Amino acid sequence: MIRAYFVSDVHIKSMDERNSQTLLRFFHSLAADKDKRPSHLFLVGDIFDLWIGKHEYFIERFKPFVTAIAALRDLGVEVHYFEGNHDLYLSDFWEKEIGVRVHTDAEYFKLGEHIVRVEHGDMINPDDRGYLLLRAVLRSFPLKWLSKRLPSKVIGQIGERASSASRHYTSTAKELPETEIRTLIRAHAERAYQENPFDMIISGHVHVDDDHIMEIGSQKVRSVNLGSWYSKPQVLLLETPPLHYRFVSLT
Numbered sequence: 001m002i003r004a005y006f007v008s009d010v011h012i013k014s015m016d017e018r019n020s021q022t023l024l025r026f027f028h029s030l031a032a033d034k035d036k037r038p039s040h041l042f043l044v045g046d047i048f049d050l051w052i053g054k055h056e057y058f059i060e061r062f063k064p065f066v067t068a069i070a071a072l073r074d075l076g077v078e079v080h081y082f083e084g085n086h087d088l089y090l091s092d093f094w095e096k097e098i099g100v101r102v103h104t105d106a107e108y109f110k111l112g113e114h115i116v117r118v119e120h121g122d123m124i125n126p127d128d129r130g131y132l133l134l135r136a137v138l139r140s141f142p143l144k145w146l147s148k149r150l151p152s153k154v155i156g157q158i159g160e161r162a163s164s165a166s167r168h169y170t171s172t173a174k175e176l177p178e179t180e181i182r183t184l185i186r187a188h189a190e191r192a193y194q195e196n197p198f199d200m201i202i203s204g205h206v207h208v209d210d211d212h213i214m215e216i217g218s219q220k221v222r223s224v225n226l227g228s229w230y231s232k233p234q235v236l237l238l239e240t241p242p243l244h245y246r247f248v249s250l251t
Helices: 018-033 056-061 063-074 091-095 129-139 139-147 150-175 178-195
Strands: 003-009 040-041 078-082 102-103 107-111 112-119 200-203 209-216 219-228 234-240 242-248
Touching: 018 063, 040 063, 056 063, 063 078, 091 102, 178 200, 178 209, 178 219, 200 234, 219 234
Parallel strands: 003 040, 040 078, 078 102, 112 200, 200 219
Antiparallel strands: 003 234, 107 112, 209 219, 234 242
16 A cells, blocks of 8 residues: 655754644554554655754754654655755755655656656746846856855855845745746646656646646546645645545644
């Protein structure tokens, strides 16, 4: 049986925040309750408001999360972490040391008999040239090279500026009416389906939760956007067989 949880756009800044403690309790509950424990956990980007590379600055700042996710991994949970626009260069720490599978772009998973495409969602708006340029710069080889060599304190300062810039470039799109954002989400799903068919696409980034069934040719395809924890702390639970999913509120 597949039991998969999906969470994105929590934007944790410190361990003192309510959402930080809510998410941490959720992870602990998954580890403690064998009947509730998932087969998969998908972290769909922007879990932290800032995390760059393998720096002690971030590892120590968010150590309770590192410990909780490592514990789930040790219990046999398959954990996938998708880089967002606030968490970058994750593989050196999260993959090589914790055993979490890190993804920088969309990936496809067979969950039961269903193909599910998962991605952070920051490519949803192909006309957002300002953000797309920033994305390319943030993921460029020179910045990745520097991120491994600069002191943690300097990386923290640079990262805060980059995080602020990313928020500036993405805020315009997020301030669109929700109907327009949902149109962007669904149009992206249709484009993605033409690249490689799937049964469901799950994304985040744009901070609007959306659940929509579309007909593409003779196929019914579901598009789900996870929204953000700025509005409400929730995760998506997908179970199969048979395919069943629902949003789970963590308040």
